[in-house]
Amino acid sequence: MYDVIVVGARCAGSPTAMLLARKGHRVLVLDRAEFPSDTMSTHFMHQSGLARLRSWGLLDRLAATGCPPITEAVWWYGDLPIRGSAPAYDGVAEAYAPRRIVLDAMLVDAAREAGAEIREGFTVRELIIEDGTVVGVRGRSHGGQEEELRARAVVGADGHRSLVARTMNAEVYKERPSITVAYYTYWTGLKRGYEVYLGNEQQVAVMPTHGDACLIVCALPNAEFGRYRADVEGTYHQIIEDTCPELGKEMREHGQQMEKFTGTKDLPNFYRRPYGTGWALAGDAGFHKDPVTGQGIADAFRDADVLSTALHRVLTGTGEWDQEMANYEETRNQATAALYEFTCLAATLQFSDRMRQAFTVLSYDQAEANAFLGLVAGTTSVIEFFSDEHMGGLVERSKDVGDRELTLTRQAAATG
Ligand SMILES: Cc1cc2nc3c(=O)[nH]c(=O)nc-3n(C[C@H](O)[C@H](O)[C@H](O)COP(=O)(O)OP(=O)(O)OC[C@H]3O[C@@H](n4cnc5c(N)ncnc54)[C@H](O)[C@@H]3O)c2cc1C
Incomplete structure (x- = not known):
């Protein structure tokens, strides 16, 4: 019997497990992925998320992976450059755009070092529910027998298609359909920092990441997905040509594409009520939004902090489940309400x-x-x-x- 089972081991799951394990709880993390494992993301980590990483003692470890710190941004609106640096957050001045294959493995390692048991390659197939209370999960390792695993609480840190949320019919609110569609790949040979090009209903962002490479992502309104469906490569380069031809020229002359294109049109915007009896949600499982403002990783980190504290209070008898979880939901919603509206507006790729x-x-x-x-x-x-x-x-x-x-x-x- 575990204190907490966490389904999902990325930005929400591993930190939640790490923080609970550091407080002495018996935690099991299950993920069908095996780490290091990549996932779709344009990687930008703002100062607010990095400040949390520092408070966990992991910012230096991220910096030591060789990811270039980002100290200046240039956003272009037509020929107008908006050049500068976001004010420091709690003393953290730089941003980073680490490859997820590096970041997520680092978070899994940190959870394991803290004492959490991590089972990679394990798929959770269903929840065990007794008298309306979630008491565990059923699933299996690749090629293994089905197992039943029990805990006092189950956390769904299992992404926006969360099995935990769907099984428990978590209430959805403030829902908006997908607004953008985005495709990206990695380039070497370019002398570029963090740049964003705000075009006419199209947007390009350049993120310097590991391996002297840049991630370049091109977004369109979701209604124009047909353009990408017809021709991903052609559409990607056309957006760059329309929005930032100088970058396109440099890519043609000096750039080498490192990987195939990755992208999605499945970018819904919603909150879910993040708890019920015996279960809670963290990260994208409870709150998903368009990646245009790059908030997902920092939001997952905040959930991990707040939820692990709430669970600790419940597990040690110093807090009541309903009250602690209601506070968790309220904290999340207050922290994100304004940026959620801004994100949905920015994702239209239009300007008043x-x-x-x-x-x-x-x-x-x-x-x-x-x-x-x-x-x-x-x-x-x-x-x-x-x-x-x-x-x-x-x-x-x-x-x-x-x-x-x-x-x-x-x-x-x-x-x-
Ligand atoms: C195109 C794109 C660009 C983005 N760009 C940025 C950005 O620049 N900055 C930013 O901050 N955020 C960005 N995001 C968002 C960010 O990637 C997410 O917010 C973040 O990954 C959420 O982490 P999570 O741990 O909640 O969920 P996820 O990263 O989705 O992880 C969920 C994990 O759960 C596991 N899982 C799911 N179901 C099961 C199951 N049944 N059994 C076992 N394991 C299971 C999965 O294998 C997965 O490892 C972007 C997202 C997209 C799609």
């Missing part, structure tokens, strides 16, 4: 007139550019940035073209 005007100011006002970049890093309040007062001020200033030209002239002079 107000935003277009604001981009003008962001291109020459360093503090405003940094604040904009801090929206996705968790260091700028979405509500304050998009308040009428702040956006109205940016729009007013955008009319002052003289100010912009003066600043650009000064910048050009300063950089020689």
Whole structure:
């Protein structure tokens, strides 16, 4: 009998298990994957998620894997560059875009080192439910016999198609259909940092990752999936040609594509009620959203922290299940509400007139550019940035073209 069984060993599952094991609980993690194992992701880890990794003692370990730190971003809106750095989050200034084959294996190792039992290559087929309470799981290792494994609580950290959530009919709310479709692959030979190109209903992002490589992802509105279905490679390169032809030229002249294209149109947006009697959800299983703002990994880390604390209180008799789980849900929803709305809006790949005007100011006002970049890093309040007062001020200033030209002239002079 385990204290907790965690289904899924990636960004939500392994940290949840690690933190519970560090508190002395008997934890079993089951994943059908065998690590190191890759998964679909564009890898961007913002400062908020990295701060949590540091608090677990794992940020230095990630840095030591050779993943290049990202200290500057350049977002392009047409010919307007928004260049800068998100304000530091709890002292963490850099971002990273680690290959998931590296990050996820590191998280599994950390959970195992903490004392969690990890069974890779084990598929959970169903939950054991007695009197309406989840008391364990049934499943099997590759080629093995079916086994029954029991625990005081089962955590579904099993991704957005979560078996745990589906079996328990977890209530879904704030649901929106898939908004974008995105395909990516890796390139070497390019001299590129972290760049985002905001095009007309299309978007390109470049992420420097392990192995002197860049991940380049190209997104379209989900309704245009037919373009990708007809021709993934042609569509990918056409988006780059339309949005950032200079990058396309460099890719043709110096780039080598490392791997085949990966992508999906299955990017739904929803919250699930993340608990019931004997079960809880963490990460994508409980809250899934478009990857355009790159929040999934940091959200999974926050869930791991908050949920493991709640479970610890229940397991040690210092908290009641319903109250602790209600607090967990409330904490998650409060932390994510504004960024969820921003994510769904950003995923339309369209910009209001107000935003277009604001981009003008962001291109020459360093503090405003940094604040904009801090929206996705968790260091700028979405509500304050998009308040009428702040956006109205940016729009007013955008009319002052003289100010912009003066600043650009000064910048050009300063950089020689
Ligand atoms: C195209 C794309 C780009 C993205 N880009 C970013 C980004 O740049 N930054 C960012 O922060 N996030 C990004 N995300 C989101 C991020 O990848 C996820 O939020 C994150 O992986 C969620 O982690 P998780 O542990 O909750 O779930 P998952 O990563 O989905 O892991 C679930 C695990 O559960 C296991 N599992 C499932 N069912 C079973 C079962 N029945 N039995 C045994 N094991 C099971 C699976 O094998 C898997 O290993 C992106 C996602 C996509 C699709």
